Amino acid sequence: MSLFKVFTLTPWDSLESDFLTEVKLFSLNNIFETFPVIEREFFDDLLSNLYKFKHYTWVESIKRIIGPNAEDYNIEPWNFLWGMDGDRRIYQLLMQKSEEKAILVALAPPELVKLFKKYKRDAIIRILSLINSPNKMKFLMILAPKGKSIAEQRQIFQVNKKDLQRIKFESMLKNMPNIKGQYFLTQSPRCSNCGKEFTEIKGLNVGFLKFKCPYCGHQNN
DSSP states (O other), X not given: OOEEEEEEEOGGGTTXXXXXXXXXXXXXXXXXXXXXXXXXXXXXXXXXXXXXXXXXXXXXXXXXXXXXXXOBOOSTTEEEEEEEETTOOEEEEEEEEOSSOEEEEEEESHHHHHHHHHHTHHHHHHHHHHHTOTTTXXXXXXXXXXXXXXXXXXXXXXXXXXXXXXXXXXXXXXXXEETTEESSOSSOOBOTTTOOBOSOOTTOOSSSOOEEOTTTOOEEO
16 A cells, blocks of 8 residues: 655644654555646635635645655645544645646545545545535645755755764864874965965966975975
8 A cells, every 4th residue: 555654743733842743645546547636726716715714724834745665755845735524524635736736646534545446536526625615614724844854954964964074074184293294284385495485376286296486486396
């Protein structure tokens, strides 16, 4: 059985805690050959209901989405619809958006999955119509992404950790004496003939070259 996992901050505690709820949803590729496409008109009506009715809400709370093959998704184009109708039946629909349309990817709970298996396309039309009927819904929350996904934050943390280790290593080298001095010069080089300090050496490439003092003309290998 293919499942999607959504990790979301809990909207019912007013997002006052960092506690994440994991919701498992049944992938619709187990029912349909291709994922159903939802037209823009559905979302236009949904947006209208958000403005008109207090029991329709928009909450930024999604922090991670994992696919059936344990792949992490970019959370930016996703919405998770979570609602309850007047008969206290739960509806959970996971959608991936584009500019004009959206794809219905997964759903829960199991009772809703059974309905989709039995009625297929007709079930989609009936459920979406119900969700957009404020007089029949007890509440509907549209959960949207909040910031960067946990997976992306972890990758950034790992990169920063590597950078921190590199900085510490370079710092250690600067303070570690060599047999004839130090790994990093504590001052600018000086000409062995006139003793003047070179504050900048323009156009110098790394290699075995003859070095000429720009002040007195003295030349060393």
